[in-house]
Amino acid sequence: MSSIETAPPVIDAEEARRERSRKLERTGRWLLPLIIMAAAICFWDRVCVWNEIPQYILPRPGVVLNTLIEDAGLLFASLLVTLRITMLSLALAVVGGVGLSVLFTQSRWIEMSLFPFAIVLQVTPIVAIFPLINIYVDDQTTKLLLCAWIVAFFPILSNTTLGLNSVDRNLIDYFKLNGASRWQTLWHLRLPAAMPYFLGGLKIAGGLALIGAVVAEFVAGTAGQSSGLASRIIEAGYRLNAPRLFAALILISLTGIVIFLALSWISHLVLHRWHESALKQEQ
């Protein structure tokens, strides 16, 4: 049998193998985490049954799901409170982070003088700063916002500053040659060039804003003034209501995932036509 007679298959064995493994990888990417997750939940359930663990210590997954449905009104109302703080603080982090980084790129001197302060704010644990905020700020919402903002704004500031400074030197020369004003260079060149960096920072900041909001509630919400998800967790902890505690926890973590996916999607929408990071790898 000559090789010419068997020619019709257009791709050779190696390519076919590669194509097969590519398909497998595509399904695996979704299927594998789902399977592992399902297995973990099964295992959790079995552990509860095998060891006869009481519900107030570790509830079975089914019980948690039930609670999630039964307490939906209460929990989702709390979720909305937490979400509001998260979104507001993220919005403020974008304004503050981008605003400061634009200010930094206007003058090296400003950057050199102010950047250390931003780092100090970032590296000091928020839980340690909060008692001070508690003393100086009266309004509950402002307290929580400030707290979440401090945690969320740094990745945006640091990434956007890097982006604004990473513009192709030749393009900056080109703008200079064409008599572009500082404002034109910022608007038409630096800001679009910083976009991928900014969006990378935004993805991190989205998760951090949620963490900041929850932590702030934890530290502040002991008096029951706030009714966010963190307060529900504390409350459920006091009452040994483990199923509700788990339900609230799951809600928080789902929220985090949704925020991350949403920001990734935005990033893809903005960058998919031109930036390397958003391109599919070509064979």
Place this chain on the structure above:
Amino acid sequence: MPDRTNPFLILQSIGKTFASGVTALERVNLTVNEGDFMSLLGPSGCGKSTALRIIAGLSSPTSGVVDWRGPTLQQNDIGFVFQEPTLLPWASVYDNVWLPLRLRGVSRKDAEPQIAEVLERVHLTGFETAVPRELSGGMKMRVSIARGLVTRPRMLLMDEPFAALDEITRFKLNNDLLELWQERRFTVLFVTHSVFESVFLSNRITVMAAHPGRVFEELTINAPYPRDAAFRTSAHYAELCRNTSDTLSRAMGMEAADVVH
């Protein structure tokens, strides 16, 4: 053809020493006439690009004078093409070509006839909405040239624009550039380290030597335009290339001798 005896730009004894102490240019005298296609030819390190940056006003000379002749030079009068295409990666071909006009306050709509015309001249009609990464290296360079020409500059400064391209694409772009130059009659100062390219394109070549960068010799390429594929294979072209190559060797040999002393 424009009158190529009218001085357009005169460099008088230009010197450039960097803060590091390196002397990039020493007493460079150069006259570019109106309508010239002049190449700056030399080994790397001879200050070709530095000279171009000084002429463009991106860098100032340590000594000497850049003297523009003729009517007062406007911002529009200089187009610059870099070694890399240097396009905005997020903007379409259309918006990239629009950029210099946009920076001068021309609206996207008002700029349309000029953009359409220049895109047609560089054979990119139909690619208006493509972004740079969807184009080949040669096409990106065409966009860069279109952007350089859309303001109808009186002088085009080109810094090794075709050095990164394959030979077939480079020949094609050489032909297109000559055609544009003859049609629009701007003055070109073209930095290159390719003897063949400089002979094919230029009516004058300034050979430079390195360490420090200086003018070694000026050559006139006596061959009529239009130059085409036939010229590229002619004995006359080969002869001109040999002469230019000899001059370049001498420029580099002298540099070697300097190093020995």
